[in-house]
Amino acid sequence: MELKTAxxxxxxxxxxxxxxGNLAIGNLGHKLRARLTVQGRIHAETLLVGIGAxxxxxxxxxxxxxxxxxxxxxxxxxxxxxVLATTREGSRILLGDWINGYIAPQKESQFSLxxxxxxxxxxxxxxAQDLPDFREMFQHVxxxxxxxxxxxxxxPACHDPQFQPVNFLKLGGWGLMVGIMALKPPVGVTEPPLxxxxxxxxxxxxxxxxxxxxxxxxxxxxxxxxxxxxxIIASKAFPDTIETGKWALDARAGKLAVHRL
Numbered sequence: 001m002e003l004k005t006a007x008x009x010x011x012x013x014x015x016x017x018x019x020x021g022n023l024a025i026g027n028l029g030h031k032l033r034a035r036l037t038v039q040g041r042i043h044a045e046t047l048l049v050g051i052g053a054x055x056x057x058x059x060x061x062x063x064x065x066x067x068x069x070x071x072x073x074x075x076x077x078x079x080x081x082x083v084l085a086t087t088r089e090g091s092r093i094l095l096g097d098w099i100n101g102y103i104a105p106q107k108e109s110q111f112s113l114x115x116x117x118x119x120x121x122x123x124x125x126x127x128a129q130d131l132p133d134f135r136e137m138f139q140h141v142x143x144x145x146x147x148x149x150x151x152x153x154x155x156p157a158c159h160d161p162q163f164q165p166v167n168f169l170k171l172g173g174w175g176l177m178v179g180i181m182a183l184k185p186p187v188g189v190t191e192p193p194l195x196x197x198x199x200x201x202x203x204x205x206x207x208x209x210x211x212x213x214x215x216x217x218x219x220x221x222x223x224x225x226x227x228x229x230x231x232i233i234a235s236k237a238f239p240d241t242i243e244t245g246k247w248a249l250d251a252r253a254g255k256l257a258v259h260r261l
Contacts, residue, residue: 003119003128004110006205011111013198017191021202024194027180028054029206035176044214046162048223049153051210052230053165054177055113055203057242059102060235062197064247066098067258076255084251087146093236095142102200103231104134111201116208117227124212124220132225134232141232151237153229156222165230169242177203207231 006025013021032054036047067077082096103113118131144150151166163171181199185191194202211223239247248259 003115003122006116006208009110011198011201013194017194019189020185020191020194021198023183023185024180024202025205025209027183028177028202029209031176031180032173032206032210035172043162044218044223045155045159045226046168047210048207048214048218048226049161049163049165049230050168050173051203051207052113052227053168053234054173055200055207055227056103056165056231056234057169057174057237058177058196058199058203059113059231060094060099060237060239061243062102062200063094063096063098064239064258065196065260067256068247068260071257071259076257082256082258084249084256085145089146091146091150092238093142093145094238095236099235100138102204103228103235104138111204113200113204113207113228113231116204117211117224120208120211121220121224124215126221126224130221132221132228134228137225137229137232141229141236145236151233153226153233155226159218159222159226161226161230165234166237166241169234169237174242 011021032050033042033047036042036050063082067082070077070081080096081098082094085093085095087093101109101112105112105114114134118128121131122128140154141150151164153161153164155161177199181194207227211220211227214223245261248261250257250259
């Protein structure tokens with residue numbers, strides 16, 4: 001699938017929330033940079049892990065919304081759409097196609113995180129065939145679940161982020177996203193708010209922009225890998241770890257029911 005930049009796409013909130021969408025994109029990028037600025041400087045690796053984490057947890061959130069609707073209609077989610085897994089150590093993670101589809105390429109959509117992050121890395125000089133393998137990232141993250149390695153973005157020497165994805169979200173990163181999406185539109189703008197299903201796309205667009213903005217201080221291939229792996233990690237974290245009391249997940253007889261509290 002050809003990767004396209006945000007300027008080449010029409011988004012699902014258009015034309016009804018055109019201004020609202022643009023403001024959310026701008027606000028997220030600006031407020032995230034402001035949050036992570038220390039003494040006038042921004043640590044690029046931490047910035048990219050942060051936006052990746054937001055995109056990944058937004059993907060899980062959007063999938064759970066879809067799962068709650070499926071539960072209302074059919075009593076459970078379809079097989080492999082959202083999966084609650086328990087590791088041998090007893091920790092819980094979420095898997096499933098509905099979550100992964102916001103992060104990895106989709107045949108029916110060009111709105112995945114990979115599309116925007118990959119397009120940005122390619123425009124910054126990375127050859128398409130040289131992009132880090134996101135499939136290997138998924139395998140690594142799932143394999144690490146339940147071990148001390150889970151939740152840590154693999155980074156080259158001297159490129160460690162100051163926060164790992166889940167900690168970043170717990171320390172206010174996800175609250176930043178929620179707050180931005182709750183902002184009222186400017187006076188005179190009567191557009192509806194963005195649906196939560198659209199939040200992963202907003203974060204993915206911002207991720208692509210930040211990869212481009214960081215290209216002079218961080219190689220775009222490394223930036224792409226850090227964004228993607230942070231997103232995959234955050235998408236697997238059990239939701240109560242970051243946002244307590246929003247979801248009830250009931251797994252019985254091989255079926256999962258999702259309820260929004």
